[in-house]
Amino acid sequence: xxxxxLRTITPELERVGAEPHYQPxxxxxxxxxxxxxxxxxxxxxxxxxxxxxxxxEYMAWKLGRPLVTVACHDxxxxxxxxxxxxxxxxxxxxxxGPLTAAVRAGAICYxxxxxxxxxxxxxxxxxxxxxxxxxxxxxxxxLIPAPPEFMLVISYNPGYQSVLxxxxxxxxxxxxxLEFDYPAAELEARIVAVEGGVDEETxxxxxxxxxxxxxxxxxxxxxxxxxxxxxxxxxLIDAGMAAAVAARAAVxxxxxxxxxxxxxxxxxVRAVF
Amino acid sequence: xxxxxxxxxxxxxxxxxxxxxxPSHRSIExxxxxxxxxxxRQQEFVLRVARGAAKTNTExxxxxxxxxxxxxERFSEKDFEAWVIQGLDVFDKQGLRPAIExxxxxxxxxxxxxxxxxxxxxxxxxxxSRFVLGLSGRxxxxxxxxxxxxxxxxxxxxxxxxxxxxxEDNRRAYQGLAVQLWAQTxxxxxxxxxxxxxxxxxxxxxxxxxxxxxEAVRLEACVARDLPGLGALLAELREPWPQMLHPALAELQxxxxxxxxxxxxxxxxxxxxxxxxxxxxxxRLEPGIAWxxxxxxxxxxxxxxxKALGALKGAAGKREAGGHEFTxxxxxxxxxxxVHIDGQAVQLPEAARAAAASxxxxxxxxxxxxxxxxxxxxxxxxxxxxxxxxxMVNSREPDHRYDxxxxxxxxxxxxxxxxxxxxxxxxxxxxxRATRQRYAHFIAQLKRRFEALRGEDRMLGRQSEGEExxxxxxxxxxxxxxxxxxxxxxxxxxxxxxxxSLAALFMIDMSGSTKGWVNDAEREALVMxxxxxxxxxxxxxxxxxxxxxxxxxxIYCIKNFADPYDDTVRARxxxxxAKDYTRMGVAIRHLTCLLAAQPARxxxxxxxxxxxxxxxxxxxxxxxxxxxxRRALQEARExxxxxxxxxxxxxxxxxxxxxxxxxxxxxxxxxxxxPLKIADIYRKLTN
Numbered sequence: 001x002x003x004x005x006l007r008t009i010t011p012e013l014e015r016v017g018a019e020p021h022y023q024p025x026x027x028x029x030x031x032x033x034x035x036x037x038x039x040x041x042x043x044x045x046x047x048x049x050x051x052x053x054x055x056x057e058y059m060a061w062k063l064g065r066p067l068v069t070v071a072c073h074d075x076x077x078x079x080x081x082x083x084x085x086x087x088x089x090x091x092x093x094x095x096x097g098p099l100t101a102a103v104r105a106g107a108i109c110y111x112x113x114x115x116x117x118x119x120x121x122x123x124x125x126x127x128x129x130x131x132x133x134x135x136x137x138x139x140x141x142x143l144i145p146a147p148p149e150f151m152l153v154i155s156y157n158p159g160y161q162s163v164l165x166x167x168x169x170x171x172x173x174x175x176x177x178l179e180f181d182y183p184a185a186e187l188e189a190r191i192v193a194v195e196g197g198v199d200e201e202t203x204x205x206x207x208x209x210x211x212x213x214x215x216x217x218x219x220x221x222x223x224x225x226x227x228x229x230x231x232x233x234x235x236l237i238d239a240g241m242a243a244a245v246a247a248r249a250a251v252x253x254x255x256x257x258x259x260x261x262x263x264x265x266x267x268x269v270r271a272v273f
Numbered sequence: 274x275x276x277x278x279x280x281x282x283x284x285x286x287x288x289x290x291x292x293x294x295x296p297s298h299r300s301i302e303x304x305x306x307x308x309x310x311x312x313x314r315q316q317e318f319v320l321r322v323a324r325g326a327a328k329t330n331t332e333x334x335x336x337x338x339x340x341x342x343x344x345x346e347r348f349s350e351k352d353f354e355a356w357v358i359q360g361l362d363v364f365d366k367q368g369l370r371p372a373i374e375x376x377x378x379x380x381x382x383x384x385x386x387x388x389x390x391x392x393x394x395x396x397x398x399x400x401x402s403r404f405v406l407g408l409s410g411r412x413x414x415x416x417x418x419x420x421x422x423x424x425x426x427x428x429x430x431x432x433x434x435x436x437x438x439x440x441e442d443n444r445r446a447y448q449g450l451a452v453q454l455w456a457q458t459x460x461x462x463x464x465x466x467x468x469x470x471x472x473x474x475x476x477x478x479x480x481x482x483x484x485x486x487x488e489a490v491r492l493e494a495c496v497a498r499d500l501p502g503l504g505a506l507l508a509e510l511r512e513p514w515p516q517m518l519h520p521a522l523a524e525l526q527x528x529x530x531x532x533x534x535x536x537x538x539x540x541x542x543x544x545x546x547x548x549x550x551x552x553x554x555x556x557r558l559e560p561g562i563a564w565x566x567x568x569x570x571x572x573x574x575x576x577x578x579x580k581a582l583g584a585l586k587g588a589a590g591k592r593e594a595g596g597h598e599f600t601x602x603x604x605x606x607x608x609x610x611x612v613h614i615d616g617q618a619v620q621l622p623e624a625a626r627a628a629a630a631s632x633x634x635x636x637x638x639x640x641x642x643x644x645x646x647x648x649x650x651x652x653x654x655x656x657x658x659x660x661x662x663x664x665m666v667n668s669r670e671p672d673h674r675y676d677x678x679x680x681x682x683x684x685x686x687x688x689x690x691x692x693x694x695x696x697x698x699x700x701x702x703x704x705x706r707a708t709r710q711r712y713a714h715f716i717a718q719l720k721r722r723f724e725a726l727r728g729e730d731r732m733l734g735r736q737s738e739g740e741e742x743x744x745x746x747x748x749x750x751x752x753x754x755x756x757x758x759x760x761x762x763x764x765x766x767x768x769x770x771x772x773x774s775l776a777a778l779f780m781i782d783m784s785g786s787t788k789g790w791v792n793d794a795e796r797e798a799l800v801m802x803x804x805x806x807x808x809x810x811x812x813x814x815x816x817x818x819x820x821x822x823x824x825x826x827x828i829y830c831i832k833n834f835a836d837p838y839d840d841t842v843r844a845r846x847x848x849x850x851a852k853d854y855t856r857m858g859v860a861i862r863h864l865t866c867l868l869a870a871q872p873a874r875x876x877x878x879x880x881x882x883x884x885x886x887x888x889x890x891x892x893x894x895x896x897x898x899x900x901x902x903r904r905a906l907q908e909a910r911e912x913x914x915x916x917x918x919x920x921x922x923x924x925x926x927x928x929x930x931x932x933x934x935x936x937x938x939x940x941x942x943x944x945x946x947x948p949l950k951i952a953d954i955y956r957k958l959t960n
Contacts, residue, residue: 006752077734079745084745085745085748085749085752086748087748087751092748092751092752092755139749162957162958162959162960166915205501208499208500212407212408213407215406215407215408215409216403216406216407218929218930218938218939218940219403219406219940219942220403220939220940220941220942222957244502260399260400260403260942260943260946261403263400264400264403264404264407267400267404267407267448268404268407268408269502270502270503270506271404271408271452271500271502271503272500272501272502273501273502
């Protein structure tokens with residue numbers, strides 16, 4: 001019996017239903033579309049919470065392709081990505097991993113925070129990310145060519161300070177890189193207002209707070225407040241919390257455990273509200 | 274007693290009788306003239322008290338009499354006497370200088386008398402510094418001064434504030450003053466030459482006081498618009514605006530009102546001959562100094578920007594011969610300078626972007642001359658070495674020679690730096706013992722946290738033996754057998770210790786500037802770090818560096834990779850002391866060689882420093898040192914070594930990003946935090 005003749009289970013992949021809310025910042029939408037057209041893999045760089053994941057969701061919707069998202073972590077094995085054998089009753093079956101399922105379906109496979117994955121795991125994406133565009137499933141002795149619709153997208157936060165979490169040059173150089181940053185104030189306020197359900201005035205104040213915390217990056221804070229944190233604060237406000245209380249919980253306390261820095265962030269919250 | 278006032282000549286005679294021995298030979302005549310303005314009763318009172326004080330010390334008596342007219346406006350006679358007695362008590366116990374300081378600090382006396390608790394600058398400074406940094410992208414230093422003012426680069430605040438009953442309110446008062454001064458730099462108080470504007474009026478001081486009031490109104494409105502919480506704080510702290518200002522309020526508070534509106538109203542108030550009230554709790558203005566500092570900065574920023582653009586244009590020229598279309602314009606939406614060469618967007622160096630942002634803040638735009646490229650030249654501000662700087666010559670042959678990067682010539686100086694490697698002279702171990710004792714609790718905590726890091730075991734699958742069966746492998750083997758293939762015998766999982774494979778080298782600044790607190794903190798930090806690292810099992814080494822010119826760059830071995838952390842190493846940590854200068858690039862090059870030879874997969878070089886690269890003479894100072902250090906770090910990176918810098922240089926933010934890279938440094942605002950932070954930083958770096 002050949003491995004390939006075993007029953008194979010491939011998860012059904014769904015398309016993104018409703019249009020995700022995404023505010024373009026620059027030419028990233030056009031660049032992504034061009035990369036999709038030319039079948040190039042894409043690397044999204046940028047600080048935590050600045051909208052990378054949302055962007056991929058939006059592009060999957062816009063291109064009408066299914067989206068498979070894998071949050072990478074240091075225990076993620078090749079089998080977790082590619083697939084594994086299972087015993088069902090007295091039968092051995094093969095279950096496609098998310099990457100294999102995405103290749104078969106011509107989906108967008110998004111490996112979020114790729115540096116969190118083990119180095120030996122990430123090597124499996126190399127042949128998919130160059131001109132070969134194929135996935136080798138060693139266990140089955142199968143080489144799956146990627147259809148034109150398949151697209152590989154990875155994300156990476158260069159702000160990480162860990163020496164152990166760097167993206168390998170051999171991986172990085174296979175990708176078209178789009179750089180993300182926090183949106184300009186006005187745009188960010190619109191995002192916070194829409195997603196957080198608060199009025200424009202409150203959203204502006206939250207964005208102001210975000211900007212003040214970003215001034216402290218490298219001077220006690222590893223990162224300033226992300227758009228996501230600001231949206232969290234807005235949601236708390238929408239749920240009836242006082243603005244300053246919400247900002248302290250969702251922004252100041254979320255950013256640091258250092259008591260001195262917490263005081264400073266509280267001062268900044270008071271400055272804005 | 275007659276009600277007739279004593280005249281100057283009479284007072285002079287009376288004062289002379291007990292003050293003639295005053296050692297400072299101050300003018301009794303001037304003092305007498307001041308006292309002549311007082312009513313007779315007060316004149317007699319001052320003479321009596323001062324005469325009594327003169328029996329203790331004539332200098333104090335003179336000071337008391339000089340301060341008396343002002344004090345009697347604020348104090349009752351009873352309080353005045355209590356104030357004098359307090360001063361004399363301090364004289365008895367501590368001597369003349371502390372007594373003078375006590376008498377001069379009238380606010381402290383009043384606060385103590387009313388049971389008020391002051392806030393002190395030294396206590397609020399770290400938190401306030403962080404706060405101001407948060408408010409402003411451009412770094413503003415904080416220093417203690419006699420009154421609250423700013424030169425646009427440093428904010429000066431009083432040593433203590435005791436305006437309110439409790440210390441917390443007084444701390445808020447510090448915050449309020451800092452915000453007012455930050456607002457002066459942020460909302461364009463110094464956009465025009467105020468000194469020239471004030472010179473219109475002979476009563477300059479009066480005009481200045483009015484201007485301070487007018488600007489306070491305008492700036493408070495600006496702050497309230499952008500940061501409503503701070504606007505409320507400012508309004509709460511100050512007295513109500515003087516009646517005379519009421520007609521001006523609406524115009525000053527309107528959106529878009531700039532300093533010219535204040536000057537217009539100043540002209541009206543001065544024309545009306547209005548006398549300003551004494552400023553209460555509003556920031557003061559020093560227009561002359563601020564104008565000079567601002568202009569120097571604008572010139573500096575303009576030059577930096579022009580050179581950066583020149584270098585970019587030059588680089589484009591080298592890539593391809595021929596003319597290039599060059600455009601540089603401010604994007605008003607983002608506030609960023611956008612540079613295009615032949616239609617391609619080009620990224621400006623960090624320092625040049627900061628210069629553009631700074632110009633934007635000072636001038637509201639980047640001036641056209643700053644956008645004119647300065648030709649194909651190094652982009653950084655020029656600080657060429659002065660000729661004839663003395664060179665130290667060492668009789669011993671150096672242990673190593675290293676190249677140094679000269680950014681002026683855009684090339685290496687070969688074998689330029691002479692390195693001597695020595696051991697640190699061991700101390701007696703008392704410091705390390707004391708540190709371990711003092712931080713025993715914290716060290717225990719650190720060890721636990723580091724142990725947890727190491728304890729991340731990993732299951733290895735497909736092993737030929739192990740404590741558990743690997744189901745994936747087993748299923749595959751069953752499947753292989755069914756299909757007639759040879760099944761693999763590697764069917765087990767084995768739990769293994771997580772292999773970190775990491776070597777870290779700590780490079781310790783032993784320059785002269787670390788003497789005292791910084792050196793103590795460095796040594797304490799190393800003790801904590803060693804204790805914690807012993808639990809982790811990473812290979813690590815510690816080296817100090819200092820030196821004096823390129824011909825004597827000293828590297829001190831404190832612990833090499835092979836040394837165990839034992840009494841010898843502890844004695845060396847104890848013996849770390851401040852030496853000479855900080856020639857950083859060569860130290861990085863030497864230590865990179867040591868680190869590169871380590872078999873570990875990940876290599877980390879951590880620099881612990883109190884400031885920017887620096888060496889004797891002008892050559893290494895400023896840009897040269899920064900560029901050489903940057904280059905040395907790039908070389909290390911090419912050899913697979915990651916660098917990280919922990920610094921306690923508050924002003925570090927302006928060059929560290931350029932020198933180290935954006936995510937490769939931490940600025941500690943307080944040296945005392947170093948011992949408590951270092952292990953944590955290491956943990957985060959390697960987790």
